[in-house]
Amino acid sequence: xxxxxxxxxxxxxxxxxxxxxxTVSRVLNPERRHLISEQTATxxxxxxxxxxxxxxxxxxxxxxxxSSTVGxxxxxxxxxxxxxxxxxxxxELHPAGxxxxxxNTDSDPQRELKGIxxxxxxxxxxxxxxxxxxxxxxxxxxxxDGVPVVLVNRTVPRVSGFAVTPDDRRGATIxxxxxxxxxxxxxxxxxxxxxxxxxxxxxxAYLDIMREHGxxxxxxxxxxxxxxxxxxxxxAPTQELLQRGRPFTAVFAANDLLALDCIDVLRAxxxxxxxxxxxxxxxxxxxxxxxxxxxxxIRFSHYEMGRRAAELLLGQxxxxxxxxxxxxxxxxxxxxxxxxxxxRRRQTAPRGRTRSAAATSLARG
Amino acid sequence: xxxxxxxxxxxxxxxxxxxxxxTVSRVLNPERRHLISEQTATxxxxxxxxxxxxxxxxxxxxxxxxSSTVGxxxxxxxxxxxxxxxxxxxxELHPAGxxxxxxNTDSDPQRELKGIxxxxxxxxxxxxxxxxxxxxxxxxxxxxDGVPVVLVNRTVPRVSGFAVTPDDRRGATIxxxxxxxxxxxxxxxxxxxxxxxxxxxxxxAYLDIMREHGxxxxxxxxxxxxxxxxxxxxxAPTQELLQRGRPFTAVFAANDLLALDCIDVLRAxxxxxxxxxxxxxxxxxxxxxxxxxxxxxIRFSHYEMGRRAAELLLGQxxxxxxxxxxxxxxxxxxxxxxxxxxxRRRQTAPRGRTRSAAATSLARG
DNA sequence: ACCCTATCTGCAATCGATCGCAAAGAGGGT
DNA sequence: ACCCTCTTTGCGATCGATTGCAGATAGGGT
Numbered sequence: 007x008x009x010x011x012x013x014x015x016x017x018x019x020x021x022x023x024x025x026x027x028x029t030v031s032r033v034l035n036p037e038r039r040h041l042i043s044e045q046t047a048t049x050x051x052x053x054x055x056x057x058x059x060x061x062x063x064x065x066x067x068x069x070x071x072x073s074s075t076v077g078x079x080x081x082x083x084x085x086x087x088x089x090x091x092x093x094x095x096x097x098e099l100h101p102a103g104x105x106x107x108x109x110n111t112d113s114d115p116q117r118e119l120k121g122i123x124x125x126x127x128x129x130x131x132x133x134x135x136x137x138x139x140x141x142x143x144x145x146x147x148x149x150x151d152g153v154p155v156v157l158v159n160r161t162v163p164r165v166s167g168f169a170v171t172p173d174d175r176r177g178a179t180i181x182x183x184x185x186x187x188x189x190x191x192x193x194x195x196x197x198x199x200x201x202x203x204x205x206x207x208x209x210x211a212y213l214d215i216m217r218e219h220g221x222x223x224x225x226x227x228x229x230x231x232x233x234x235x236x237x238x239x240x241x242a243p244t245q246e247l248l249q250r251g252r253p254f255t256a257v258f259a260a261n262d263l264l265a266l267d268c269i270d271v272l273r274a275x276x277x278x279x280x281x282x283x284x285x286x287x288x289x290x291x292x293x294x295x296x297x298x299x300x301x302x303x304i305r306f307s308h309y310e311m312g313r314r315a316a317e318l319l320l321g322q323x324x325x326x327x328x329x330x331x332x333x334x335x336x337x338x339x340x341x342x343x344x345x346x347x348x349x350r351r352r353q354t355a356p357r358g359r360t361r362s363a364a365a366t367s368l369a370r371g
Numbered sequence: 372x373x374x375x376x377x378x379x380x381x382x383x384x385x386x387x388x389x390x391x392x393x394t395v396s397r398v399l400n401p402e403r404r405h406l407i408s409e410q411t412a413t414x415x416x417x418x419x420x421x422x423x424x425x426x427x428x429x430x431x432x433x434x435x436x437x438s439s440t441v442g443x444x445x446x447x448x449x450x451x452x453x454x455x456x457x458x459x460x461x462x463e464l465h466p467a468g469x470x471x472x473x474x475n476t477d478s479d480p481q482r483e484l485k486g487i488x489x490x491x492x493x494x495x496x497x498x499x500x501x502x503x504x505x506x507x508x509x510x511x512x513x514x515x516d517g518v519p520v521v522l523v524n525r526t527v528p529r530v531s532g533f534a535v536t537p538d539d540r541r542g543a544t545i546x547x548x549x550x551x552x553x554x555x556x557x558x559x560x561x562x563x564x565x566x567x568x569x570x571x572x573x574x575x576a577y578l579d580i581m582r583e584h585g586x587x588x589x590x591x592x593x594x595x596x597x598x599x600x601x602x603x604x605x606x607a608p609t610q611e612l613l614q615r616g617r618p619f620t621a622v623f624a625a626n627d628l629l630a631l632d633c634i635d636v637l638r639a640x641x642x643x644x645x646x647x648x649x650x651x652x653x654x655x656x657x658x659x660x661x662x663x664x665x666x667x668x669i670r671f672s673h674y675e676m677g678r679r680a681a682e683l684l685l686g687q688x689x690x691x692x693x694x695x696x697x698x699x700x701x702x703x704x705x706x707x708x709x710x711x712x713x714x715r716r717r718q719t720a721p722r723g724r725t726r727s728a729a730a731t732s733l734a735r736g
Numbered sequence: 737a738c739c740c741t742a743t744c745t746g747c748a749a750t751c752g753a754t755c756g757c758a759a760a761g762a763g764g765g766t
Numbered sequence: 767a768c769c770c771t772c773t774t775t776g777c778g779a780t781c782g783a784t785t786g787c788a789g790a791t792a793g794g795g796t
Contacts, residue, residue: 026747028747029744031785062494063494064429064438064781065784084657086658089448093475105493127427128470129427406773411775429751430751433781434752435781
């Protein structure tokens, strides 16, 4: 292995340009550039370029006590929701000279806590977090300690920190209204974990709008909750819904991943989507338009969510107090193939053993 | 904003424990822990825990000249290929105390170059790069300068650096053989950019296997190249293929994204997949199994690719010279709904104006 | 000619952890 | 009692850039 190039320091540049290192530092720092005469400044810049000088962020960071680095904690990069968001964050951060340090928590409180530790040791200047409910306390502490934090996607109850979220209530309302306008009356809800704000808000909005349309009669029978927002978590609640035997012609799933599970389970029970049961999700993840059936869902911009979160954080970091603390992103309906008018004969959900019962029910219907 | 907690330094711990800062440093560094007596060591650890001490990576980095940080350059996180890979990288890096700094290049040589600069200024200890062809030279230089670099997914010709790639030739061979075994004889290829190794290798393997089966007669007529591996880039070459009028019943696309474009264009021309034309991709991106039609493709583990790349890099960083320099990942066929037996009557690709001609052709067929 | 101000640049301490060197101390052997 | 070795710990310079302070220089005014 050939030896690495000897690093060029401000001292090297200073010597070559015949000035003091301090002067070089000032020239290269836009903030202080004006303190130096145009003449020396250009000379120093010239020399710096010739020598191929580049600041050592680490050394700078030690002195200035800031790393120009931001910790980003998300559950799982592999969830299609996050890549666009992370890009939004990075696209906003980079021009400002910041870099993101990404950490996946897998929604595990332990890992989240450890991530916070690690990132803190790395002296990140702030955090962008999609929090896990269990660590509300820790996040609260951070905020109270004055650590710049922006929450994304999820919000933490009773903590008045900075946050960017989709308009969960409005989105859920639009989704359910869409189903109603198609003629559905028996609308089930595969809810997200009630410990997380999106799960809660979407569920509440569902209840409200059902009530508003006089469809609330034993609505609890039509609701089942997943214990996570991840793929696979939607299987159990959908099965539960089927087993209860309470008929429904449409499902509002708390997010796209759950909606996909839901469609799978329905299909396994012999129920086609959308002919027998309509399903609508939430998030408009990339590529769901190509799915079979193309998923109807509620859209908001994940990229924008990330970008805004980064923007808010940069505002905090620069001490700008005039910036808003909370941003709610607009949601819109995207109607695709997974929602349609309800079947002519009322669809009866199967009783007893899922599979065979479903077949029976279909035969009857 | 309440003031931040005063940071606890090794000096604080030293004072409290009645020892020298150097001693504290040694206790807390596993490498040198054995130099200190068990008694003082435990006492120091105790105090450190009480005070909530955490190393300042920045200060450490300044002294040790390493940041425990790795630069990761990828074209676009939003391309479904990359999230699993990045997770693989991070899952391997974290336990070793390293953190990834992610940069998206959008396959733009300028941005890639700038990314390398920025990351270098941040003193990353090494790089994991999915290189853009234009910067072969730069990457070569880095390697020659002794900068630890691992290439992923793409390889750089004539540079004997570390690399992890899928088995492109084998994968392509399997794909084409699959089509042949289904009964296809006229198999087109929507190729990737020939400046990138996967584009080249997959194309060559296609040619070889076609020749081997005596299907090579004017094969050039059945090949068109995309100028990128990204979504949308597959539209033009597919249209070109159609306009040439040379009949084909199957397409081997150089990756999944191109395959999707291909299916779209065919569909717009009135050709159904797989009834009229079979299409197979490469990569097995997440969720393509849910697409309409479910995409047949060649699978290799993106997660593993990332993990291995990180592993190779860590090996380099620790000066382990026994490790392999190049890893080729196994590929396998995933047969789904986008490939089927060719139609009974030979499918003739349309001539002239794409859309209407296609309809005519269908009517005839 | 002299003083004052404004502009520019040098000086040196500092951020926090690390590590080569050497001193101090403990224990063993004769 | 003395010397030698080995273990443990302290000392202080160092990594590279930044920045408060003060010195130096130039220019202007009277």
